[in-house]
Amino acid sequence: MPPVVQLEDIHKIYDSGEVPVHAVRGVTLQLHRGEFMAVMGASGSGKSTLMNTLGCLDRPTRGRYLLDGVDVSGLDRNELADLRNAKLGFVFQGFNLLARTTARENVELPMLYGQRRHSSSQMHERAMRSLDIVGLSDRADHFPSQLSGGQQQRVAIARALVNEPQVLLADEPTGNLDSKTSVEVMGVFQKLNAQGITIVMVTHELDIARYCRRNLIMRDGRVVSDIPVPDRLVAEVEMTRLREAESAAKLTD
């Protein structure tokens, strides 16, 4: 099976300031269906730029990007938008939910755009199914302000899934969450990956990267390491460990 993501000698040069910034300097990699890849690196390593390229939000200066077999370099702004709508799902560090809209309406957002048109009952049904996957169908009519950070991120994940994308792109998804909620959310990602969803996640925390299967490390715009994750963590196991530690702490109080 062809890889779902294929990057061939990708370069990105920002030329707006006085000095051109060569953010990505020749990255070649492949991502197959069902992979769970973490992208790590210091700030300035080019990982955010790589993610923007993968997400079709930015065009590479040089090189080829094939998403699900489609070369994105020939596409205009609107075609890229349609591609994002159909093939990609985004999860951000700051959740980026619409404030005065319910969870369900937030999840429905991607269905308002794109080539496929749905009736409002179809949208309702698909949104509820998505919320079900992340375990939040009972909070469908809550507003983000009525949800905890972890719940908001799960709504964001449901939104990213609603159009059944090829790849889920997550940018520091646990950055705004406490350690326990982070494990919860990583548990959701692992569950989704187990069902076959391809995930690429940017993170600067090694602990979080250990929940993924593949670890890509970038420095100065290049890939310096691309290995399977050793000592992989399993979210359920870690959750149990945390709960035991918590109750132990209370007992000794």
Add this chain to the structure above:
Amino acid sequence: MHLGSTLTVSFRALRRNPMRSLLTALGIIIGVGAVIAMVSIGNGAKSMVEAQIASLGENVLLVFSGSFNQGGARSGAFGAGTLTVDDAEAIRREDSTQLFPDGSPVGQTLRIRSQPFKVVGVLSAKGLSVQGADQDDLVIVPYSSAMKRVTKQTMLRSISVQATSAETLDLAQNDIIGLLRQRHRTTEQTDDFTVRSQVEIAQAATATSNTMTLLLGAIAGVSLIVGGIGIMNIMLVSVTERTREIGIRLAVGAHGREIQLQFLTESIVLSAFGGTLGILVGIATSELLSALNNWPTLVSTTAVVVAFFFSAAVGMVFGYYPARKASLLDPIDALRYE
């Protein structure tokens, strides 16, 4: 995005901040309200003038002594014309009730300056004239009797002439002017009389009211522009506030056009809503003024429709720039916006 969802999203955005939406629409409300009120009052006045003409007769010419050529002052008397005047006597209804409180005045005797006159009829009521004079405060007697017994004048101040029809009016007017010039041995520059038709008098009044309406309409137009600038300002603020939201919409697949349409719809909804409120306020104001001052007002359907579309157009024109700005945002920058 469907038009339906676009409208829903726009309504929701405006409802989020009702006070802000109302204040922004205020310029439009005042502008449209003013236009509707003034047009209604103007129309009412115009219709009253038309009724005047109809009631007095489009075929009536007024010949009065003095010419406006002689330094604007009305001077000079002239002899009676060769026109025939009906020998009727009548008494107006209201005068009759004042002068003859019990019963019909017909057949009774009325003293004017201690001269006895026999009442032969009562005029039907006519109400106020365009200039505001009470047309019913009137007693009509044969001019010869009036001149001999009441005013003791030998000259006439004015002669009212009725042409046979509206078509012959111009001809009659020219004939009278020619005849009087001949009799008084005057030329156009030295005429000591003036001939006016009711239509001309009414036209002068209409022209004045038209100028007023135009002037006030211009002021209302300026207020609509100011209202539009207010809308543009608020939409710019709104776009900046919702930069992140725009970023998300773009990221999940919105086309620039769809973002533009969303914000454009918001500004059109805002201005159309202001226009509707303005129309209601304008109608209410004209009704109120009409009731208080006893002025006639006529709400014109054309004016209402035009005002509504004009206010929607203001929203479209002044909302375009902010909407375009929103559509051109780069999703990466927008998502990073604080």
